Amino acid sequence: MQWWNDLISWLDSSAARPTIFAAAVLFVAVLAAGLLAAWIASGAVKRVVAQRDRELKTAAIAALVDAATEASVWNSLTPQEQVLADRAVGQADILVRTLPIRGADVAANWAAHQLHELKRASATFGYQLDPAVVEFRDRLLEWQRRPSRTKRQFQNDLDRWRSQRQEPEQAMIEQQDAWVATQHHERFSDADALAETRTVPLDTGAPQTAPTTPLAPSAAGDATR
Template sequence: MQWLTDFSDWFFSSDAQPVIFAAVVIAVAMIVSGLLAAWIARGTTNRVIAQRNSEIKIAAIAALIDASTEASVWNSLTPQEQVLSDRAVGQADIQVRMLPIRGSQVAADWAAHQLHELKRASATFGAQLDPAVAGFRDRLIEWQAKPGRARKAFAADLARWKEATSESERTLLADQDAWVAQQHQAQHLSPLFAQPADPTGGIDTQKLFDDVAALRQPAPVAAEQAPEPIAPVAPAPVAHVPATPAPASHAPVAPAPATPAPAQPAAVGTDA
């Protein structure tokens, strides 16, 4: 216990006051700096999260607005285009519902109801749905700017629509939607069965591939090429021109010099 007594005497002595003061200042500075760093990091993290949520919300709202444009002409789309549009709407709906924003569920329900109404009205009204599409866009932009106020308006619209339609009316509307979808599918599928596929389509394509392959082949060497046959050349016609006799020249003929013949020796006879 002697060391504890010595430490106590030193701690309360006048020599230990500067050391204790410096230690306290250092500890307080470290605590304050840690709190300040945590506050700055928290603010930065919150800003990043808010920016990310805003980007997701804007992307989802843009997808819903684009889907409303396609829903206004839903009856004129092909079945493949309708499937792609439904997939885009489903992804946007999930993104809106997963947002950590107050009223996101109500906004998703309201948007789904409005898109369904636009699809139903596209079979009869068509191009007259432009004001409805503009109103749908404005309401979603307002919800993005002021979620609390827009949530109350969305909830009021959903309650009013639920009270306005009875069970029988909803059944009738569902049957009508099914009939419109059946007619639309039959309209787009009938030309496919009425017109058989062209059997020469594959041949034309194969011929095109063969032509391209022939063009890509290197040209043969000149020595390996077979000599081309030479075409016979027709003889030119010969013109029969009468020959003109050359003029006779009367030149004097010099007489040839006479050469003397050699003398024959006489035969000498011998007496018997």
């Protein structure tokens, strides 16, 4: 206990005050430096995460807009191109649903409905629907900038479409879509079959004879002599 008493006595003495003050200043400086370093590191990590989120959002929205462009000319695509386009749409849908944005599921449902309508419009009108694609793009960009506000608009659209849907009319639309898909597949199948028949050479089965060349007049006279 003697050393403890000596320490207390030294701390109470005037000679220890400069040392205690220097130690306190050093402690505060180290603590402030640690807090500042932690704040800088946290800000840097947040900026990196925010940049990564923006890249993911941009990639997902670009994939959906590209899918909308292909959906607007859906009826002019070959069946193989339609399969590839559907795969791209599926990947874009997963990207949107996993985005760290409020209402990502609602936006994915809204985009799926709009892509389906673009496909149906392409089968009906047969040309690219530029205004519809532009509106689709603008709505998604607005959702990226204002997620909360656009989420309510998307949800209102989904509720309105759900209330307008009627079972007999929906069944008729599904039958029409199936008929259009069948006609599209048959059209491209017939075109492929016609292309194959044009590329296959015709085999008549007739014997091949070597071409004959007429004799020159002088040679013919010599032959008669």
